[in-house]
Amino acid sequence: MIDLTYFKAQFETLQQDNPDGEIASIRKESFDVFNKTGLPTYKTEDWKYTSVSSLFELVYHQGKHTVGIADLEALRMPGHHKANELVFVNGRFDAALSNVLSPADEMTVLSLKDAINGTYSDLLRKHLNQSSTYIKDGVHALNGAFIDEGVFVHVHKGKIPQHPIYVYHIMDGRTQPILAQPRNLIYVDENSKLQLTETYATLGTSDSFCNEVLEMVVEQGAFVEYYKIQNDVAHANQVGTTHITQVGRSYVHTVTVTLGGGIVRNNLNLILDAEGDETHLYGLYLLKGKTHADNHTLIDNKQPNCFSNQLYKGISDDSSTGVFNGRIMVQPDAQKTNSFQSNKNILLSDNATINTKPQLEIFADDVKCSHGCTVGQLDEEALFYLRARGIPRDKAEVLLLQAYAADIIAQIKPMAIRAYVEKLIYDHLSIV
Structure with a gap:
């Protein structure tokens, strides 16, 4: 069962070390939500096919690590020598292993603490933790309660950085079970471009649990490509939330590929909050063994003349389980919305399972929306x-x-x- 005493002690230590400021206030609010709601269960509609209670039966550690440059070399993606590399070990940003190539006039990378106490104070107060207005479960709240050593990335107005961003999430499980809770905020300014790829790796044989929240704000005329690659070991578990708000007319393109892990839950939220926003969501989950992969997507059309297209494909073999829950919301003011969703699946084993649930919630009368799902062999x-x-x-x-x-x-x-x-x-x- 979940050890509330452990988390309370860790939370109080973190607050004592960093007692003041907006981040401490967010932590307190989030921890109160965590205490109130607890962990989601099968009775929680958005979690009816996925149980995370087993992830909290271990005593996790979040402290020191022994990850060095040699460990990173084995995990680097192709093209890394021309990329901005942001490395997180056990959920905390490691500046010594990271490498920012883009000049300061193109991109700024700061700790959340420095950003909220400096020039970007108003921006962070407005946008940090906005994902909590959409996701109210205890797992998400737990991440908010432990915001620490995350980063803020600002792609400057009118800039198209030559170097993409590679984000490596490394869990050092060589001596003990690890709980990593990275929290980052990215601001893509007007008429700029961002190309971001995230990947995950667990070192050692101990269990790991990465509970990640990435929030992104996309301004007028900006262009975003976001790629998420999950190919971790069977004793690595993840709950990841990517929350993207398009506050200006902009273009967002996302691809999520899930190949390995234990329990994997992906929450991908796109908030289309400007007229003419366009977004494309693609996903592939290719599962073996006992891997359980749950993809939850939300597209919230809040303004008129927006377009979205969504295609997720799944392949399940052995005793694996794939879950897809895609939700499209069209608000009353979002007339002339075009939004399309498709989920296709293949079962390769009699013991494999697919659960698929496409959803449309339409409150406007002049729209074109469709959804569909298939499961076959x-x-x-x-x-x-x-x-x-x-x-x-x-x-x-x-x-x-x-x-x-x-x-x-x-x-x-x-x-x-x-x-x-x-x-x-x-x-x-x-x-x-």
């Missing part, structure tokens, strides 16, 4: 066609599954990252 005729040409069944299945995933992978625009993900998928499918 590999086409036996296609398999027969390949096998009749001398291709063994296992290799034929790999070819068909690669083709099935291809239209999602094609949405990864940086060629180096796309090739990297294609290799991960091939290796994953080829494991006997």
